Amino acid sequence: MYEVTNQPPPLEPYNLWRTDRVLREALVREKAGWAADELNALGKALGEAETIRLGFAANAHPPVLHAFDRYGHRIDEVEFHPAWHALLTLAVGAGLHCSPWAAPGAGAHVARAAGTFMLAQIESGVYCPIAMTYGAVPALRQAPATAAEWLPRICTRQYDPRFRPATEKTGVLLGMAMTENQGGSDLRTNTTQAEFRGSDGPRHLFRLTGQKWFMSAPMCDAFLVLAQAKGGLSCFLVPRWTRDGERNGIHLLRLKDKLGNRSNASSEVEFAGAEGELIGEEGRGIPTIIEMSNYARLDCAIGSAGLMRQAVAQAIHHASYRVAFQKKLIDQRLMTNVLADLALESEAATALIMRLARAYDEGDEAALIWRRVMTPAAKFWICKRAPLLVAEAMEVLGGSGYVEECVMPRLYREAPVNSIWEGAGNIMCLDVLRALERMAGAAELLLGELSDAAHAEKRVQAVVTRLQRKLSARDWKDESQARAIGRDLVLGMQAALLLAQAPPAVADAFCDSRLGAESDGTFGALPAAVQCRAIVERAAPIPQ
Ligand SMILES: Cc1cc2nc3c(=O)[nH]c(=O)nc-3n(C[C@H](O)[C@H](O)[C@H](O)COP(=O)(O)OP(=O)(O)OC[C@H]3O[C@@H](n4cnc5c(N)ncnc54)[C@H](O)[C@@H]3O)c2cc1C
Numbered sequence: 001m002y003e004v005t006n007q008p009p010p011l012e013p014y015n016l017w018r019t020d021r022v023l024r025e026a027l028v029r030e031k032a033g034w035a036a037d038e039l040n041a042l043g044k045a046l047g048e049a050e051t052i053r054l055g056f057a058a059n060a061h062p063p064v065l066h067a068f069d070r071y072g073h074r075i076d077e078v079e080f081h082p083a084w085h086a087l088l089t090l091a092v093g094a095g096l097h098c099s100p101w102a103a104p105g106a107g108a109h110v111a112r113a114a115g116t117f118m119l120a121q122i123e124s125g126v127y128c129p130i131a132m133t134y135g136a137v138p139a140l141r142q143a144p145a146t147a148a149e150w151l152p153r154i155c156t157r158q159y160d161p162r163f164r165p166a167t168e169k170t171g172v173l174l175g176m177a178m179t180e181n182q183g184g185s186d187l188r189t190n191t192t193q194a195e196f197r198g199s200d201g202p203r204h205l206f207r208l209t210g211q212k213w214f215m216s217a218p219m220c221d222a223f224l225v226l227a228q229a230k231g232g233l234s235c236f237l238v239p240r241w242t243r244d245g246e247r248n249g250i251h252l253l254r255l256k257d258k259l260g261n262r263s264n265a266s267s268e269v270e271f272a273g274a275e276g277e278l279i280g281e282e283g284r285g286i287p288t289i290i291e292m293s294n295y296a297r298l299d300c301a302i303g304s305a306g307l308m309r310q311a312v313a314q315a316i317h318h319a320s321y322r323v324a325f326q327k328k329l330i331d332q333r334l335m336t337n338v339l340a341d342l343a344l345e346s347e348a349a350t351a352l353i354m355r356l357a358r359a360y361d362e363g364d365e366a367a368l369i370w371r372r373v374m375t376p377a378a379k380f381w382i383c384k385r386a387p388l389l390v391a392e393a394m395e396v397l398g399g400s401g402y403v404e405e406c407v408m409p410r411l412y413r414e415a416p417v418n419s420i421w422e423g424a425g426n427i428m429c430l431d432v433l434r435a436l437e438r439m440a441g442a443a444e445l446l447l448g449e450l451s452d453a454a455h456a457e458k459r460v461q462a463v464v465t466r467l468q469r470k471l472s473a474r475d476w477k478d479e480s481q482a483r484a485i486g487r488d489l490v491l492g493m494q495a496a497l498l499l500a501q502a503p504p505a506v507a508d509a510f511c512d513s514r515l516g517a518e519s520d521g522t523f524g525a526l527p528a529a530v531q532c533r534a535i536v537e538r539a540a541p542i543p544q
Pocket residue numbers: 175176177178179182183184185186214215216217258261266417420421422423424425426427
């Protein structure tokens with residue numbers, strides 16, 4: 001009879017928290033050690049075989065749009081597979097959509113970042129409404145009366161999937177709609193119109209008419225929407241149900257057939273006189289909704305770092321069992337080099353997103369600069385590196401990594417989207433330049449941090465010198481250099497973080513391979529002196 005040999009056991013069940021030393025260390029370092037017990041429970045729940053299967057099921061059974069009922073009435077409902085709801089129940093139950101707002105305090109954003117980092121590894125589709133709800137809160141607060149009504153329902157840990165007016169629900173989720181067919185990056189081209197209908201105390205009510213080319217998670221309870229009012233482009237909260245308890249004029253036209261992120265629905269939508277409330281000042285729509293986008297960009301970086309961690313965990317796990325040429329793959333020197341290099345990339349991404357999340361917990365000048373400059377920089381670089389890393393990690397599994405029973409194809413399909421939505425790579429890098437130009441002292445502060453690291457490690461000095469040259473008055477406005485600046489800022493900062501925190505073997509190898517003259521982005525080309533084995537052991541998904 002056919003005997004199956006030389007195949008690894010599946011990486012399940014396993015506790016995503018207990019098997020991730022880098023994440024655990026970062027949590028303590030970034031001042032959220034108090035959250036370890038809750039994250040341990042979440043890591044265990046996410047790594048149960050049943051939860052892992054939910055991730056597969058939610059993607060194998062994508063959402064279905066029911067624009068009309070059987071009689072021809074518009075209903076604009078999207079039906080999701082039960083696995084989607086089960087995963088959202090878990091994520092909302094862990095407070096990943098709201099915890100820093102429901103229980104603010106030192107380390108609150110860091111703790112949440114650790115949780116969403118783990119969620120992204122098991123299923124990224126549900127991360128979308130979780131991230132949008134989290135990001136919507138600071139924008140919503142710009143309309144205090146509206147916020148007072150919505151926040152109590154956002155800040156619960158009960159997922160309520162019923163399609164009912166928000167007033168009847170125990171918990172709500174929020175989405176956003178900015179992108180229109182003719183332009184997503186250049187939001188000033190938005191044509192959706194908002195007509196003033198009257199005020200109810202401090203609340204200003206409008207009717208919205210127009211189209212949006214992308215509106216994800218359309219079964220959310222309300223959306224932050226950009227539309228043109230008399231005073232200019234403005235931000236509105238548009239709920240699925242009107243204040244009178246009728247279905248609002250939000251017509252879902254079709255769902256996108258997407259490369260990845262398939263468990264999640266992304267709709268094209270028409271606002272047919274939809275009721276909305278003004279959020280923030282009329283004419284200040286972009287600054288208002290950008291509040292939301294910043295948090296969502298942080299989440300893109302966290303999500304991509306999570307995808308990388310999952311890919312590395314799967315690759316090391318596989319290589320620990322699979323034998324070729326009489327040796328385990330993990331013991332083949334060239335494979336150890338590849339695995340170590342992947343682990344370096346993943347550790348650097350994890351360290352950066354956790355440090356960045358701390359900037360959202362703090363309110364001093366350095367924190368504001370980190371948020372404003374390093375958020376788009378980190379989103380650019382980490383989201384760009386993820387598809388490359390996932391492809392390489394997939395190859396570690398050989399042919400088994402290419403088939404749909406394995407999580408790798410899902411990670412691979414998922415990886416590019418974080419780089420596109422919430423502002424694509426170029427837009428992020430141009431935003432880095434804009435922030436550096438507009439925020440007095442930002443360049444000096446960040447270069448100062450890098451220079452401190454350069455005292456300890458001269459390879460960082462090369463990055464500092466390059467950045468100083470590019471940020472000099474002469475090059476300041478040269479947009480063609482924006483990616484180079486974004487990359488150098490991130491690589492320099494990742495090196496600085498690893499030098500301060502990681503074992504010398506990790507920091508050293510990172511500086512050698514990312515800052516050195518030979519670095520060209522190829523994984524598995526670490527210099528011979530690098531302690532690859534120690535780096536791989538540190539990243540192995542086994543309880544440590
Ligand atoms: C799966 C998915 C879900 C989405 N969900 C939502 C959602 O829920 N809500 C929402 O509002 N949007 C959503 N989007 C839309 C997304 O945010 C936009 O696609 C994105 O912002 C880019 O806009 P665009 O597609 O119009 O591309 P464009 O704006 O046409 O940009 C195309 C390319 O040109 C580059 N570019 C643009 N301007 C410049 C410049 N000045 N210099 C150099 N390069 C430039 C960009 O970086 C990009 O690479 C979603 C997209 C996807 C793929």
